[in-house]
Amino acid sequence: MAYIDLPEGLPGIRGPMAFRPQTAKPLNLLAEVLLRDDNALTRGERELIGTYVSYLNDCFFCQNAHSGLTQHYLQCDTDSIDAIVHDPESSDLSPKMKALLAIAAAVQKGGKHVRADHVERARKEGATDVEIHDTVLIAAAFCMFNRYVDGLGTWAPSDRMFYVKRAPARAIEGYANYDPNH
Amino acid sequence: MAHIKVPEGVPGIRSLAMFRPDSGKHLYDLVQILLRGQSPLSPAERELIASHVSAGNGCRFCMSSHAAAARELYGEKSQIVDCVIRGEDTPLLSEKMKALLVIAGKVRENGKKVKPEDIEAARNAGAGDRDIHDTVLIAATFSMFNRYVDGLATLTPDDDTAYAEMGKRIATKGYVPPQAQGT
Numbered sequence: 001m002a003y004i005d006l007p008e009g010l011p012g013i014r015g016p017m018a019f020r021p022q023t024a025k026p027l028n029l030l031a032e033v034l035l036r037d038d039n040a041l042t043r044g045e046r047e048l049i050g051t052y053v054s055y056l057n058d059c060f061f062c063q064n065a066h067s068g069l070t071q072h073y074l075q076c077d078t079d080s081i082d083a084i085v086h087d088p089e090s091s092d093l094s095p096k097m098k099a100l101l102a103i104a105a106a107v108q109k110g111g112k113h114v115r116a117d118h119v120e121r122a123r124k125e126g127a128t129d130v131e132i133h134d135t136v137l138i139a140a141a142f143c144m145f146n147r148y149v150d151g152l153g154t155w156a157p158s159d160r161m162f163y164v165k166r167a168p169a170r171a172i173e174g175y176a177n178y179d180p181n182h
Numbered sequence: 183m184a185h186i187k188v189p190e191g192v193p194g195i196r197s198l199a200m201f202r203p204d205s206g207k208h209l210y211d212l213v214q215i216l217l218r219g220q221s222p223l224s225p226a227e228r229e230l231i232a233s234h235v236s237a238g239n240g241c242r243f244c245m246s247s248h249a250a251a252a253r254e255l256y257g258e259k260s261q262i263v264d265c266v267i268r269g270e271d272t273p274l275l276s277e278k279m280k281a282l283l284v285i286a287g288k289v290r291e292n293g294k295k296v297k298p299e300d301i302e303a304a305r306n307a308g309a310g311d312r313d314i315h316d317t318v319l320i321a322a323t324f325s326m327f328n329r330y331v332d333g334l335a336t337l338t339p340d341d342d343t344a345y346a347e348m349g350k351r352i353a354t355k356g357y358v359p360p361q362a363q364g365t
Contacts, residue, residue: 026209058294111334132334134202136185137205140325143329148318153296153298
């Protein structure tokens with residue numbers, strides 16, 4: 001049971017968002033801009049950054065919700081995403097994505113953990129200022145979302161396929177008009 | 183120097199909101215609602231939570247600007263702010279705020295560090311659901327802002343008067359996004 005009286009039956013972030021829609025609105029508009037709007041980084045790549053940071057923060061709900069979406073966009077399965085987040089450097093990702101995930105991992109520890117050599121590596125692999133900016137902000141935003149979800153003691157379905165099955169509908173719905181009630 | 187090309191001489195989050203107004207707008211809207219919208223916690227108390235979390239994260243820009251805003255809003259009781267950011271006890275701090283600051287500090291580390299006992303202590307001190315919700319979300323939000331501002335190595339003024347001015351502006355006008363870069 002969550003630490004506050006949230007609307008029944010809504011897992012993860014959905015309960016808090018339904019509890020306080022006024023703050024949910026800018027949170028969702030931010031997610032829409034960062035994760036869905038046209039960008040050099042694909043939607044799959046951006047959802048992967050969110051998944052990775054949520055994994056590092058050990059947030060079950062967020063990690064699985066966004067892994068589901070990443071799988072949908074990248075057309076791969078749970079095992080593939082698990083392998084990537086456990087060891088991005090050994091994965092088949094592009095050198096640019098590996099460099100950006102290294103930045104995301106540094107942000108997860110703390111802003112000052114991002115060093116000039118992290119940024120240089122990303123630039124060398126072709127990352128633009130906007131891509132570096134968005135990687136840092138996506139990573140920072142997931143550090144917020146993960147804390148919101150876990151800090152209020154919300155519940156999460158333990159069946160990982162729940163999130164994978166929901167992902168296609170969520171990918172269409174997006175974040176801007178997200179209704180946490182369904 | 184910042185890790186990306188942001189407007190010269192513009193500090194902290196303002197430089198980032200000018201670099202990328204599409205996301206900046208929603209960040210400013212979020213903080214305006216969170217710290218100034220309706221809440222059982224006063225704007226001063228909410229700025230205090232933001233300062234406390236930012237101090238814990240070692241983010242000088244965020245801590246100093248929000249501490250300055252908190253001092254303006256607390257007025258005669260402004261020394262409460264300096265006690266909290268230094269981690270010192272003060273009789274000016276209510277039992278409820280003490281308990282909420284403990285929760286905020288734990289959220290800052292990781293949401294899972296918050297335990298039922300922490301919530302119970304807050305409730306025993308008079309905190310309701312909204313107090314707890316807002317405390318957690320403020321702590322989570324500033325865990326984002328601190329990482330954003332320092333993660334891109336934005337300009338952090340060395341001079342306390344710069345923050346005092348920011349504090350006055352935030353306390354009176356709230357959070358208004360700056361004009362986009364190049365406009």
